[in-house]
Amino acid sequence: MIATSNTITHEEVRIIDQEHDILHRTIRLIDEAFITKQGNKRISQLISELYKFIDFHFTSEENLMLFTDFPYYDEHKKEHTELMRDLADIICAFNADMIDYHELVDYLNNRFTDHSDLPDRQLKAYLVTMIK
Template sequence: MAISWNKNLETGIQIVDSQHKSLVDKLNEFFEACIQKKGKEELMDMIKFLESYVVFHFKTEEDIMQRNKFPGYLKHKAMHDDFIKEFLKIKDRFEKEGTTIELVNNTTKFLTNWLIEHISKVDKQLGNLK
């Protein structure tokens, strides 16, 4: 399973779109590494990288919203914060349980669905901000 980039995911804000593309690439690399049953250390490194990239990326979007006094800022930020909480739970489970099929499947589904849903419905509202 991999996320494929398509026009429907474009927000029209160049920096946001290029970060989203990098995020999709990094997620696909992670999914591939799970399928190939790479070692725990390698997967944990990827998870830690994804975590820091997501935090950095959310900050970019939040800065754009704040600069533009975007009315939906708090609601959007709350979604980012909830995602980070879920992501930290996943990280914790990988750390403790290793790569079980159940965990890999749930994680892949959750990350793919959340990202596509969030980008196509929520981030798109940022389209006319600078």
């Protein structure tokens, strides 16, 4: 175990994993809403939900990173900030009919899968070492 008094529980790590699952499930719901023609109101609600959830999730991760003295906090936080900015931009482009739903869903899948694959795996590996 790393020498710090800021240990966490298995449940805290499990919650972060569950949040990742919710994020990916919401992206699938957006895709399904387009495919099944559920209407713009439903799609807009899901996009809003996704944006708010990602913001919440990033805050959760950042709080854990700070609490456990995660050594790559600054880099990970910077990526979160860039992802939120890019997400706002892509949503605006979609709402202005500058991109279609395929581009939106592809962006969401690719960008958040990339983030989950490397930076979040690195964070999880670190957090596991912090479990009491």
